[in-house]
Amino acid sequence: MIHLNLLECIYRKNKDGSPVYSKLQNLFVAEVGSEHEVIEEIVSVLSEQIIFENFAGVFVPLGIGRHIDHCLVRESTERYRLRAGTDGQIRLMYYEDLPYLCFNQDITWRTELAAGLHEQRIKLQYWDLKAKINAVLKYGSQLSLLWPSRTSMLKQMEKHARGVAPQSKLHPPEGSDYFFKVYTADVNEPIPVSEIRT
Numbered sequence: 001m002i003h004l005n006l007l008e009c010i011y012r013k014n015k016d017g018s019p020v021y022s023k024l025q026n027l028f029v030a031e032v033g034s035e036h037e038v039i040e041e042i043v044s045v046l047s048e049q050i051i052f053e054n055f056a057g058v059f060v061p062l063g064i065g066r067h068i069d070h071c072l073v074r075e076s077t078e079r080y081r082l083r084a085g086t087d088g089q090i091r092l093m094y095y096e097d098l099p100y101l102c103f104n105q106d107i108t109w110r111t112e113l114a115a116g117l118h119e120q121r122i123k124l125q126y127w128d129l130k131a132k133i134n135a136v137l138k139y140g141s142q143l144s145l146l147w148p149s150r151t152s153m154l155k156q157m158e159k160h161a162r163g164v165a166p167q168s169k170l171h172p173p174e175g176s177d178y179f180f181k182v183y184t185a186d187v188n189e190p191i192p193v194s195e196i197r198t
Contacts, residue, residue, distance in 0.1 A: 065100025
């Protein structure tokens with residue numbers, strides 16, 4: 001894991017020392033363009049610390065729910081790729097933002113955030129889902145803000161992983177298959193998945 005030492009939205013300050021976001025609901029209605037300096041900072045840090053061309057793919061949030069930090073990560077990554085002139089070499093794969101997808105409040109995300117992208121499903125093994133859940137658990141300070149309990153988080157993660165599974169007699173909803181959904185520019189784009197098991 002690489003820590004880029006960038007501040008999350010709730011810690012960012014205006015020049016007078018006041019918080020940029022004083023109310024929680026403001027995080028979900030802020031315009032990306034209002035954070036131009038932050039975008040430039042993220043692009044600069046990305047270009048200095050990560051050589052994207054060395055990776056088979058870069059996973060980026062779609063921005064479902066419009067959380068300002070998720071939207072900034074997406075915008076900054078797309079700008080970095082454009083400025084680097086390596087559009088064909090840096091392959092972006094967009095993932096669905098949890099838990100915001102499950103809140104069902106961003107009803108236009110498919111037409112606005114996934115427009116022109118193709119949905120692809122990656123089959124996961126149980127240990128893949130377990131690794132994903134363990135990664136979420138690393139954000140201990142966020143869990144109580146996003147879910148009523150750890151149990152509700154676990155149920156939502158599993159339900160989401162099962163919910164994107166193709167519905168058929170071979171793959172019933174109560175089956176043992178888990179999936180991770182991503183969106184790519186090319187419908188035939190291979191999705192790189194690590195073979196490392198934790």
